[in-house]
Amino acid sequence: MNENDLDGAFGLPSKTATRLYLLALNPTDSVTEGFLPAAARLGLAVTLLTDQPDAHRRAYERHASAGGALPELDIAHCDVRDFREVIGHISADMSVPGARAGRTVAIFTNSDHLQVQAALAADYFGLPGKDWRAALRTKNKAELRRSLAAAGVDTLWCAELAPGQVPSDHPRLAGPGVPYPCVLKPREGVASEDVVLVADADELAERVREIRTRRPEVYLVVEEFLEGPLQTLETIGDGRTLHALAAFRTDISAPPYFIEERLELLPAPPEPHTGQVLDQLRALGVGFGACHTEYVVQGDRARLIEVNYRAIGDQCDLVLAELLAIPLFEHILRTHLGAALPTDLGARADGRVRMEYVMADRPGRLAAAPAASVGDHDGVRLDYRPLREIGEEHPLYGTNRDFLGVLRATGTDQRRIDEAVAGFLAANEWVIAP
Structure with missing residues (x-):
């Protein structure tokens, strides 16, 4: 199947609109072995925006040396955590006369941390993408609980700790009715990082102090422990x-x-x-x-x-x-x-x-x-x-x-x-x- 066949089979936009902007932090197998080879099979050129370009270059060199497929790929440094920088980079890129001008068809990320940024950038350029509100609701675990409760589909006991705030200063955590054991976790964390089950108020205070020592800026969530498979x-x-x-x-x-x-x-x-x-x-x-x-x-x-x-x-x-x-x-x-x-x-x-x-x-x-x-x-x-x-x-x-x-x-x-x-x-x- 050639590129023209792919356009017809997948219902893609015209051949002149073939560039994908992919946002990433560190390299992952999902991108290196999954999405980039898929982009190549779809005939897409890819500009990868990342704050770690050297790490991505090394990862893709290893992948290519092992016989892995990659698309036409440019790797560019960008502060991808800031949606304004993402939009500015893509806008400047599109304004340069030549091969890239007017060819953006997609903005995509598979990163937990960059879904809101990618959604906002896609919306700015009028491209298909996720609703940035939904991306925020799912990434922010406190907002997730509030949204589910407001929709009437599930309610879970939950409290949010701002940076510098300790449990004894929080009205819900300092008072009665805290359903110990509870789960303590970063509000926007991933991969079970700093997620821990706490048995009582003393252990909660100690775990919060421990996390704050390493990550003073992080917002934390304390929520009811859900037991089961x-x-x-x-x-x-x-x-x-x-x-x-x-x-x-x-x-x-x-x-x-x-x-x-x-x-x-x-x-x-x-x-x-x-x-x-x-x-x-x-x-x-x-x-x-x-x-x-x-x-x-x-x-x-x-x-x-x-x-x-x-x-x-x-x-x-x-x-x-x-x-x-x-x-x-x-x-x-x-x-x-x-x-x-x-x-x-x-x-x-x-x-x-x-x-x-x-x-x-x-x-x-x-x-x-x-x-x-x-x-x-x-x-x-x-x-x-x-x-x-x-x-x-x-x-x-x-x-x-x-x-x-x-x-x-x-x-x-x-x-x-x-x-x-x-x-x-x-x-x-x-x-x-x-």
């Missing part, structure tokens, strides 16, 4: 149609932290929980592009933990595209190009996957670990990728930064998948030296 819902929408694409069951570490240790793809998004989650997403204004939602199952009720208005990460999006046998990353980009999604995505339903994250259990230097490998065993494909180099020394973070490697196990038989994972873990060793 943790699941995810992966959705994709074009602003009109919202597809429930897949669902994972998630195993997390023992309290007080909430680190994802493994994810297992469910045979289908379960009901009635999926319908309830979709209703809550619509109440938040979510329905454009990809969204990764985490929720707790309490009987027949789905209680939202958080909404990440982007594709699921930690290589789960890569394995989903492979397992469902659909052009997932192209579909996501298509929505930002103004194209409608198919009413039927044509996804395979017989695939199963288990994502197993090997974690450090102590601080120190990684002295030994298996190398990257891909192989098939009894109908199961095992793909192991190191996430930390031999010789690297780290503290114990209590987040997914403790991951040493990720094992992707795919097939059609869950029992065989579980046995293959157990065998791989037993046959390999990860050694952390003091």
Whole structure:
């Protein structure tokens, strides 16, 4: 299929409008191995705006040297956390006579931190994009709770601490009725960073002091602890149609932290929980592009933990595209190009996957670990990728930064998948030296 065929098949704008502006902070597998190759397959030229250009250049050089596909790519420095700088950069770029003038068709990001900025920039230029209000509601965890309560779809006890404010100065936290144990977390955090379960008022005060020592500027949220099995819902929408694409069951570490240790793809998004989650997403204004939602199952009720208005990460999006046998990353980009999604995505339903994250259990230097490998065993494909180099020394973070490697196990038989994972873990060793 050539570029002209792609234009017709995906309903894209004309060939003269082919530039995608992609906003990013640090390099991620989702962008390097997912969205950039998809942009290349769609025939798009990409300008990547980032505050870390050198890191991206190194990541893409490694990817290209390993045979990975990349589009026509320019990497430009920009303060992407400031939507005014993003708009100014794109506007200046478009005004230069020549190849780029008038060719912007999309502004996109897969970063948790940049959804509002990308949405505002897209709106400024009259391009398809997410509603910036919905992006803000999902990123700001206090606003998420207020919005769900105002819509009448769910109410959770919640209090917000401003920088410098301590629990004893907060009227809700200083008074009776705090539903301990509670979850303390950054208002706009990601990846379980500084997310901790606190048992009582003394522990809450101590944990707040600890976080403030490292991050004095951060807003914090204290909210009711939702007990129950943790699941995810992966959705994709074009602003009109919202597809429930897949669902994972998630195993997390023992309290007080909430680190994802493994994810297992469910045979289908379960009901009635999926319908309830979709209703809550619509109440938040979510329905454009990809969204990764985490929720707790309490009987027949789905209680939202958080909404990440982007594709699921930690290589789960890569394995989903492979397992469902659909052009997932192209579909996501298509929505930002103004194209409608198919009413039927044509996804395979017989695939199963288990994502197993090997974690450090102590601080120190990684002295030994298996190398990257891909192989098939009894109908199961095992793909192991190191996430930390031999010789690297780290503290114990209590987040997914403790991951040493990720094992992707795919097939059609869950029992065989579980046995293959157990065998791989037993046959390999990860050694952390003091």
